[in-house]
Amino acid sequence: MRFAALVLSGVFMASVASAEEIKKVEIVDGAVQASLTGKPGDAVAGAKVFKGRRAGNCLACHGNKDMSGEQFHGETGPIMDGVADRYSTEQLRAIVVNSKKVFGDHTLMPAFYEVDRLSRVAKKFEGKTVLSAQQVEDVVAYLLTLKE
Amino acid sequence: MMKIFGKVAAIVAGSALVATAAFAEDRKSYPAPKDHPLSEIISGYEFRTPETRALQDDDFENPAYILLDLGAELWSTADGAAGKSCASCHGDAAESMKGIGASFPKWSKERNKAITVEQQINICREEQMQADTWKWTKDPNMLGMTIFVKNQSRGMPIVLDNSPEMETVRKLGEEVYYTRYGQLDMSCANCHEDYYGNYIRADMLSQGQINGFPTYRLKWNGVGSTHRRFKGCMKNIRANPFKPQGEEFTALEAYMMYRAVGLPIETPSVRN
Missing domain, CATH: 1.10.760.10 (Cytochrome c-like domain)
Structure with missing residues (x-):
């Protein structure tokens, strides 16, 4: 019962998160200067988004030594170990928001905070971003902890 | 800054090459014809575990x-x-x-x-x-x-209908194959051309070849068709799938036969 309640509340939270108004985010020189929410990110919440299959599911593509307790790290994206040594906060934010505007159109990585230029989006996800603005900030806060 | 990105990209590209090369050695592959998008044509069978392969290898064990x-x-x-x-x-x-x-x-x-x-x-x-x-x-x-x-064609290599009409159909299929769809904004090629042989979470990406369909799929706990599999992929990328046996999926199937040309038919195969 408790498990079911947790799952249900998780679903509820997700729908609330994606129903929020989508902000225009500008990526300039591969960076987004300001926090999307004006609030600092929560690295602990960001870690959950990183591994959550129905959240960011970043682990599906990115190996991450910090999560060695989790099974099944993907291989299609760069390994996240030491990612905070390679990118600034503002760069990481831009990559999570829309990596195509940082790396170019060829990248496999989905845009996590973007609704434009998409084709045949399933009704359930129409007009919604993959992550909420706060979740983007949380993931960025988590990534900033990944230093070598 | 671009310098840093460039360096990271180079490292990533390098490791992807090494990974593909290491896998290529022990997977049976068929030579691709000239100007084919793949350098080697590999059945989905080669990407599966020994246990899954064994189910297909033994006709008495194959649930299909x-x-x-x-x-x-x-x-x-x-x-x-x-x-x-x-x-x-x-x-x-x-x-x-x-x-x-x-x-x-x-x-x-x-x-x-x-x-x-x-x-x-x-x-x-x-x-x-x-x-x-x-x-x-x-x-x-x-x-x-x-x-x-x-x-009735098991073991026979895939051949193409080279009529100009089918060329046109395959052109549409090619367009579907390379178009990014859904909230996750991915094309078939993003995974099955660029990253086959790599894991995406717990699943190893194959070339998405259709030479074994309809297939018994462990995840379905049952048998399913080519177009059901196409539909499942589109749902995974949070896209609104095309209709089974509609124009787009039929064209995609025709194009996938081109991508699989020369590969022997395995129907009914067993996949994960």
């Missing part, structure tokens, strides 16, 4: 054989107002259906469109047998008959 047997039975069972079975017109399937699974979809002059094996089955049922049509993706009769027909 129940449907193959059903298809064989239906072949000679009369149905519909005309009182005919498939065998009434086509005789021995081992002869008349040989090569069909390795060459469809084919162009139909009468209908002015490409026809899959499933569509041909329903055309025969409707027009020759005057029987009810079967549902496309999950009807066990349709799956069984499709498996039975394609199984």
